[in-house]
Structure formats: C-alpha cells, structure tokens
Amino acid sequence: MAEVVTGKKGAPRVDMTPMVDLGFLLITFFMLTTTFSKPQAMEVNMPDKEEKKDPKEEQMAVKESNAVTIILGRGNYVFWYQGLDNPELNVTDYSEKGIRAALLQKKKEIGKDMFVLIKPMDKSKYKNMVDILDEMAICTIPSYAIVDITKEDITLTEAKGYY
Amino acid sequence: MSKLKVPRKSISTDMTAMCDVAFLLLTFFILTTQFKPDEPVVVDTPSSVSEIKLPESNLVMIHIRKDGAIFFGIDQGVRIATLEKMGKQNNLTFTEKEKSEFYLTSSVGVPMNMLKGLLALPTSQRAKAAQLGVPCDSTKNELKDWLYHARIAYQEQGVIPKIAVKADKLADYSIAKEVIATLQAPPNKINKFNLVTGMENKPTKLD
Numbered sequence: 001m002a003e004v005v006t007g008k009k010g011a012p013r014v015d016m017t018p019m020v021d022l023g024f025l026l027i028t029f030f031m032l033t034t035t036f037s038k039p040q041a042m043e044v045n046m047p048d049k050e051e052k053k054d055p056k057e058e059q060m061a062v063k064e065s066n067a068v069t070i071i072l073g074r075g076n077y078v079f080w081y082q083g084l085d086n087p088e089l090n091v092t093d094y095s096e097k098g099i100r101a102a103l104l105q106k107k108k109e110i111g112k113d114m115f116v117l118i119k120p121m122d123k124s125k126y127k128n129m130v131d132i133l134d135e136m137a138i139c140t141i142p143s144y145a146i147v148d149i150t151k152e153d154i155t156l157t158e159a160k161g162y163y
Numbered sequence: 164m165s166k167l168k169v170p171r172k173s174i175s176t177d178m179t180a181m182c183d184v185a186f187l188l189l190t191f192f193i194l195t196t197q198f199k200p201d202e203p204v205v206v207d208t209p210s211s212v213s214e215i216k217l218p219e220s221n222l223v224m225i226h227i228r229k230d231g232a233i234f235f236g237i238d239q240g241v242r243i244a245t246l247e248k249m250g251k252q253n254n255l256t257f258t259e260k261e262k263s264e265f266y267l268t269s270s271v272g273v274p275m276n277m278l279k280g281l282l283a284l285p286t287s288q289r290a291k292a293a294q295l296g297v298p299c300d301s302t303k304n305e306l307k308d309w310l311y312h313a314r315i316a317y318q319e320q321g322v323i324p325k326i327a328v329k330a331d332k333l334a335d336y337s338i339a340k341e342v343i344a345t346l347q348a349p350p351n352k353i354n355k356f357n358l359v360t361g362m363e364n365k366p367t368k369l370d
Contacts, residue, residue: 013175015175016178019178024185026189027188027192030189030192031192034192034195039360040360041213041327041360042357042358043213043215043356043357044355045354045355046354120340121336122337123336123337126209126336126339127332131209134212134213134360137213138365146343
C-alpha cells in the first residue's frame with residue numbers, strides 16, 4: 001500500500017492566537033459584568049417611640065448647652081444652633097468647611113457629652129439625612145438622634161428667610 | 164555605511180500556555196459571576212463612608228424611588244408564604260399561577276387591589292407597567308402589612324431578616340420619614356435598620 005510520507009512527525013502546530021483572543025474577550029466581558037462589591041449600608045438606630053415611660057429622665061440626661069441641633073432645610077441648606085433657649089441660628093452647607101468644621105469645633109468645645117439632634121424638614125431630601133448621618137460617623141459623634149422638626153425650629157429658619 | 168540585512172522571521176510563540184491561562188480565568192469568572200437581578204426600581208443611592216456590607220439573603224428591602232413610590236422586596240424563599248398571608252388579610256386568593264409569578268417578582272410596587280392585575284401581565288410587559296408604589300400613609304398603610312407578614316414568613320423559616328431601606332438620593336425626606344415611622348410603629352417596632360448607600364472615601368484628615 002502506498003503511504004504518504006510527509007517527512008514530519010509529531011503534533012501539528014495549531015495557531016492558538018484567535019483562541020486566546022476569544023478567551024480574553026470573554027474574560028473582559030465577565031470581569032466587567034461581574035458585581036464586585038456588595039452594596040454598602042449604614043446602620044441606623046432610632047430611639048424607641050413606644051416605651052417612653054419616664055420622659056423626664058431622658059430629658060435630664062442631656063444638659064441644654066451640650067445639645068447641638070441641626071436642621072436640614074431645603075436646597076441643601078443646613079442650620080445649626082447650640083443650646084435650646086433663644087439659640088443663635090447658623091446657616092451653612094454640607095461641605096467639609098461647612099457643617100463638618102462646625103461639628104468638629106463644637107465637639108472640641110463640649111467634649112464627649114455632646115449630643116446632636118438632627119431635625120430634617122419635610123422639604124429636605126433623603127440625601128441630606130444620609131449626608132448628616134455620615135458626618136456623625138466622620139466626626140465620631142457618639143450620641144445623636146433623628147427627631148421630628150418642631151414649630152419653633154421652623155419659625156427660626158423662617159426668621160432667617162430660608163424656609 | 165554598510166547595512167547588514169537580516170531577513171525577518173516571524174516569531175511564533177507557543178500560545179498554548181497563554182490559552183490555558185485565559186480559559187482558566189474565563190472559567191473562574193463565568194462561575195463566580197452573578198448577574199445583577201433586573202430591578203424594577205431605578206434607585207440612585209447617596210454615598211456614605213460606612214463600610215458595612217449588606218448580606219445577600221435574609222433581607223427585607225424597601226426601595227424608595229425618586230418620585231416617592233415605595234417598593235417592597237423579599238427573598239424568593241418567603242415570597243409565596245408572604246403573598247398567602249397578605250391575601251388572607253385582604254380577602255384575596257391567589258391561584259397557583261399567580262403565586263409562581265409572584266415567586267419570580269423581585270419587588271412589588273402596587274397596592275394590593277392591583278396586584279392581581281400586575282401578576283396577570285406577561286413578564287415582558289410587567290417591567291414597563293407603571294407601578295405606583297405600595298401605599299404607606301395614614302389612610303392606608305400596606306407597607307406595614309407587607310413587613311409584618313414577611314417577617315412572620317421569615318421567622319417560620321427560623322431566620323430573622325435584616326431590614327434595609329434603599330432610597331434615591333433625591334427622594335423627599337417626607338417619604339423616608341413615613342417609611343421610618345412605619346418601621347417603628349406597631350406591630351413591627353423596628354428601630355434598627357440599614358440604609359443602603361454607595362461608597363465614599365473616608366476623609367483622612369480632620370482638623
């Protein structure tokens with residue numbers, strides 16, 4: 001029988017380049033579509049609304065001058081004041097030099113007894129609340145609470161012409 | 164000057180090793196990839212420096228869309244049980260087909276009386292259907308019921324779900340306030356929950 005003699009023996013060489021190209025193309029696709037990071041979350045603890053057996057006791061715990069109230073207004077305005085009686089309202093924003101600087105300074109002045117009351121207005125955005133909670137984390141303020149806005153606070157901001 | 168011309172030879176590299184690596188990586192990415200589940204709600208979350216990661220399961224997710232519509236999402240394992248409980252409360256009975264459709268729905272954003280209509284739509288149209296959100300106000304608070312029944316359904320399986328609120332950054336605070344008030348109100352009384360946020364770098368320098 002006749003045999004074709006090629007003269008060469010061994011594995012034939014296949015050009016792998018297109019296959020590698022395809023491989024890397026698919027890798028790129030899967031790398032880009034894969035979701036690397038799970039969503040982040042911040043934890044919020046709200047004060048218990050139900051069990052206010054002794055409201056006086058709770059109020060006693062905070063000295064008035066140690067309380068800093070932050071009001072979140074519309075249009076990214078933030079208002080803050082210290083104390084509770086006849087406060088002097090300050091207007092600022094969410095920037096580093098705004099509310100953060102104020103918070104850090106107050107923290108230095110008051111010390112660890114500082115208590116922050118966050119009062120978002122109905123006209124503020126959800127982002128504002130998250131931003132201010134974030135500032136609490138950044139400035140490591142130990143005690144803070146989100147509370148409802150009061151009429152007095154609205155009047156205060158109205159007097160400044162920002163409501 | 165004399166130039167010596169060296170005939171160019173194309174270098175053929177052995178691609179086999181490279182190919183192996185490429186396909187090894189490919190296999191890895193194919194196996195680990197998890198496609199983002201198509202969410203009916205487009206929510207652009209605000210960012211925070213928080214580094215807590217949300218678990219992927221045992222989660223009750225409340226979405227708040229930019230326009231304030233509220234969507235309620237739970238894990239697949241408890242969907243049917245929750246739907247049955249909700250049906251019982253609202254005097255609605257769901258067919259097996261509706262239940263299996265609901266099983267595949269990642270979150271609901273319609274009032275109870277419109278749920279049957281939504282489940283009757285073919286899957287392709289459901290994504291486009293205008294969902295107004297789960298009612299959550301003083302006159303009619305279905306979010307409260309959804310939460311309550313979902314938590315019972317989770318508890319029947321022996322897990323305590325985490326509650327997460329994923330709201331758009333431009334959603335009005337008044338909506339978020341209503342949702343938080345609903346969480347805190349009886350019968351749910353949830354005072355601890357998570358807010359889903361994007362990532363933000365923590366400032367290193369504080370004066």
